[in-house]
Amino acid sequence: MYARATTVSIQLDKVAETTRIYNESILPAVKAASGNRGVYLLIDSASGKGMSITLWNTQADGESYDSSGAYREQVAKVAPFFAAPPSLATYEVGAQG
Numbered sequence: 001m002y003a004r005a006t007t008v009s010i011q012l013d014k015v016a017e018t019t020r021i022y023n024e025s026i027l028p029a030v031k032a033a034s035g036n037r038g039v040y041l042l043i044d045s046a047s048g049k050g051m052s053i054t055l056w057n058t059q060a061d062g063e064s065y066d067s068s069g070a071y072r073e074q075v076a077k078v079a080p081f082f083a084a085p086p087s088l089a090t091y092e093v094g095a096q097g
Helices: 012-031 059-067 069-076
Strands: 001-008 038-045 048-055 082-092
Touching: 001 012, 001 059, 012 038, 012 048, 012 069, 048 059, 059 069, 059 082
Parallel strands: none
Antiparallel strands: 001 048, 001 082, 038 048
């Protein structure tokens, strides 16, 4: 299993709106993608720092989601609320519980 983590910094006055859009629009779209095994949004409302974590059956599943343009489409839904550009990294899941 592989995890893709997008780290973001959100404008403080846009944290609630970003979370709402994530739950209502982004989360269902990612969950519907082929090979997806889970979606999480971690957010610190006090600082605006957050991380979106998506889990994939294979590294190729996550890369296909990105290369299809779907990743950029979802990020664009909340990009106006970012205080800085996001960063994306892929990790192999070494343990889970």
